[in-house]
Amino acid sequence: MPSRRNFLKMTGGAFALLFGLGQAAKFLPRKALLRPPGGQDEAAFIARCLRCDRCRSICPTSVIGLANLSDGILEARTPVMKFHLGYCSFCNQCVEVCPTHALQPFDSKTVKIGLATVQKDICIAWDSGGCMVCMDACPYHAITLDGQSHPVVDSRQCNGCGICEQICPALVMRSYIGGSIRGIVVTPISGKGDGNI
Ligand code: SF4
Ligand code: SF4
Numbered sequence: 001m002p003s004r005r006n007f008l009k010m011t012g013g014a015f016a017l018l019f020g021l022g023q024a025a026k027f028l029p030r031k032a033l034l035r036p037p038g039g040q041d042e043a044a045f046i047a048r049c050l051r052c053d054r055c056r057s058i059c060p061t062s063v064i065g066l067a068n069l070s071d072g073i074l075e076a077r078t079p080v081m082k083f084h085l086g087y088c089s090f091c092n093q094c095v096e097v098c099p100t101h102a103l104q105p106f107d108s109k110t111v112k113i114g115l116a117t118v119q120k121d122i123c124i125a126w127d128s129g130g131c132m133v134c135m136d137a138c139p140y141h142a143i144t145l146d147g148q149s150h151p152v153v154d155s156r157q158c159n160g161c162g163i164c165e166q167i168c169p170a171l172v173m174r175s176y177i178g179g180s181i182r183g184i185v186v187t188p189i190s191g192k193g194d195g196n197i
């Protein structure tokens with residue numbers, strides 16, 4: 001049985017360790033993540049999110065997944081957008097169920113989850129030509145074709161809804177076996193992430 005003094009020493013040490021890990025995590029290089037709408041202020045989001053999973057459970061398009069430990073100690077099990085699984089309709093339901101306001105009310109006309117980026121080495125239009133699936137699917141008219149019929153994203157129009165990424169047929173076989181590679185992917189606005197979550 002540890003004495004009271006030893007017990008206090010042990011618990012104090014555990015708290016110090018956790019505090020130290022939290023402080024250390026702040027200084028580790030962190031990958032930018034795609035958050036549900038209203039969660040774009042990453043510092044405020046990470047401080048408030050309880051990892052309660054309510055947003056993920058309610059999302060009608062199943063676009064919300066969970067960050068992994070490889071995304072960071074603080075980020076693990078927080079909600080991230082996985083556009084190979086779904087897209088965001090900006091329905092606001094995740095914001096409404098969030099108990100801590102980690103997801104803040106947003107203006108659906110101005111909110112930006114991320115920015116769609118064409119992956120030239122994977123895009124069918126860049127490879128053999130003939131594909132306009134993303135352009136046709138974009139409800140915000142953010143994609144046009146250049147002189148060689150390659151898709152080009154207008155960053156002013158794109159809000160990162162992810163429909164283009166979800167629907168892109170490039171490497172669809174790999175997608176069925178669990179991969180997430182598409183010819184167009186939504187990347188964080190900061191540009192730190194790789195968009196292939
Ligand atoms: S706004 Fe709606 S569709 Fe978009 S992530 Fe939230 S619950 Fe899902
Ligand atoms: S509902 Fe809010 S607190 Fe809960 S996991 Fe989602 S963002 Fe975090």
Ligand code: SF4
Nearest residue numbers: 138158159161162164
């Ligand atoms: S993410 Fe949405 S708004 Fe942006 S180009 Fe793709 S479909 Fe259009």
